[in-house]
Amino acid sequence: MDLNFGEIVLWELMGTAALILLGCGVVANVVLKKSLGFAGGWLLITIGWGFAVFVGASIANPTGAHINPAVTLGLAAADKLEWDKVPAYLVGQFVGAFLGAVLAWAAYKLQFDTHDEPENTRGIFSTGPTVPNYAWNLVTEIIGTFVLVFWILTSPTMTNEGGVPQFGNSALGYAAVAFVVIGIGASLGGPTGYAINPARDLGPRIAYAILPIKNKGGADWNYSWVPVVGPIVGAVLAGLLSQILPS
Structure with a gap:
């Protein structure tokens, strides 16, 4: 399916917004004390994010379901996506991520208003290291994103009638991507919260900075x-490596 700039932006925006709405939503459910999911733990968060990827990717199917600038850049680096289409994907992804975060806040507004530790709510929106060390935190994000993008580039695929690649085991479809994301979160997410997606972190971080959450903490722009x-480095490395491997 040959989509124009606006169509790519729209589908990626909607898919990424769904991803962030559900992803930030599951974190809010676990963190905010007057929520039914309070203290649900890391496993609930990783499963929630995995299924958020499934929903977002399914919505963005017409574009190939990138919903992640790292995936877009990895595909371009692997020569599987024309570079002139990259800007449309990025616009949709970053705008969608911001809007999804705003919707997640709206869904939990009453819980934000009554939470007794509002200064500790940034983690609902964006990631952060458990042990701050920017060099090693960077390495963690590179490794996690490399796993995701390299799997996408090298896993078995099927192609629909419009020629759009469907990533992952053909019997599982986008559910396969969800399982990979859950696996990355469970295995590699502990040190930094596994952003593995520039839009997933930056869009909600901007939303957190401007949303009217009383007594909230800072957005931690230094990190x-x-x-x-x-994620960009990890994705490009995965794309370049996939090109030199024997087919």
């Missing part, structure tokens, strides 16, 4: 470049 640069 904000790590979950953007790390």
Whole structure:
């Protein structure tokens, strides 16, 4: 399916917005004390994010379901996506991520208003390291994103009638991507919260900075470049490596 600039932006925006709405939503459910999911733990968060990827990717199917600038850049680096289409994907992804975060806040507004630790709510929206060390935090994000993008580029695929690749085991479709994301979160997410997606972190971080959450903490802009640069580096490395491997 040959989509124009606006169509790519729209589908990626809707898919990414769904991803972030559900992803930030599951974190809010676990963190905010007057929520039924309060204290649900890391496993609930990783499963929630995995299924958020499934929903977002399914919505963005017409574009190939990138919903992640790292995936877009990895495909371009692997020569599987024309570079002139990259800007449309990025616009949709970053705008969608911001809107999804705003919707997640709206869904939990009453819980935000009554939470007794509002200064500790940034983690609902964006990632952060458990042990701050920007160099090693960067390495963690590079490794996690490399796993995701390299799997996408090398896993078995099927192609629909419009020629759009459907990533992952053909019997599982986008559910396969969800399982990979859950696996990355469970295995590699502990040190930094596994952004593995620049839009997933930056869009909600901007939303957190401007949303009217009383007595909230700072957005931690000093760290904000790590979950953007790390995934980009990991994705490009995966794309370049996939080109030199024997088919």
